[in-house]
Amino acid sequence: MIRFFVQIIVNLITATLALLLIGLLIEGVTIRAAGLITAVAVFVVANAILAPFVFKMAHRYAPAAIGGVGLLSTVLALFIATLISGGLAISGFMDWVLATLLVWIITAIGGWLVMAWWAKRRVKARQSNTSN
Numbered sequence: 001m002i003r004f005f006v007q008i009i010v011n012l013i014t015a016t017l018a019l020l021l022i023g024l025l026i027e028g029v030t031i032r033a034a035g036l037i038t039a040v041a042v043f044v045v046a047n048a049i050l051a052p053f054v055f056k057m058a059h060r061y062a063p064a065a066i067g068g069v070g071l072l073s074t075v076l077a078l079f080i081a082t083l084i085s086g087g088l089a090i091s092g093f094m095d096w097v098l099a100t101l102l103v104w105i106i107t108a109i110g111g112w113l114v115m116a117w118w119a120k121r122r123v124k125a126r127q128s129n130t131s132n
Contacts, residue, residue: 006118007111011044014110018103019043019088025102028095035087042085047077047107074104 019040023031031039051073058069078099081088090099 003118007115008044010111010114011048011107012040014107014114015040015044015047015103017110018106021106022099022102026090026095026098028090028092029099030089032087032089035085037087039081039085039087043077043081043088043103046080047073050076070108071100071104074107075100078103 016036019031019036022029051069054073054076055069058072075096078088078090078096082090090096
């Protein structure tokens with residue numbers, strides 16, 4: 001249960017950083033401060049719902065596309081966030097491509113690093129508890 005909450009917090013933090021960075025780095029991306037929290041929440045929820053669905057569909061109908069599941073769920077979550085939140089706008093094909101790639105990379109690497117650190121910390125804590 002604790003891991004679930006840590007993962008949610010990590011997803012919220014990495015998504016916030018990713019959206020802020022694409023807003024700063026990509027000219028065709030607009031982030032409105034008033035809608036940032038909503039955009040992050042919508043993106044995280046949409047991605048959490050879409051990733052397993054996209055994986056299942058790819059596994060069933062296009063096994064060769066399984067590697068692109070993260071990218072596809074990221075672009076779909078970004079699209080939903082632009083429709084619902086009002087805090088995120090992306091214009092232009094290349095802006096969509098770059099935004100998708102950056103958000104996917106930032107959230108994936110950030111998530112892996114934080115979860116690895118957290119897991120390592122828990123293992124150390126358990127080892128110290130068993131040695132006492």
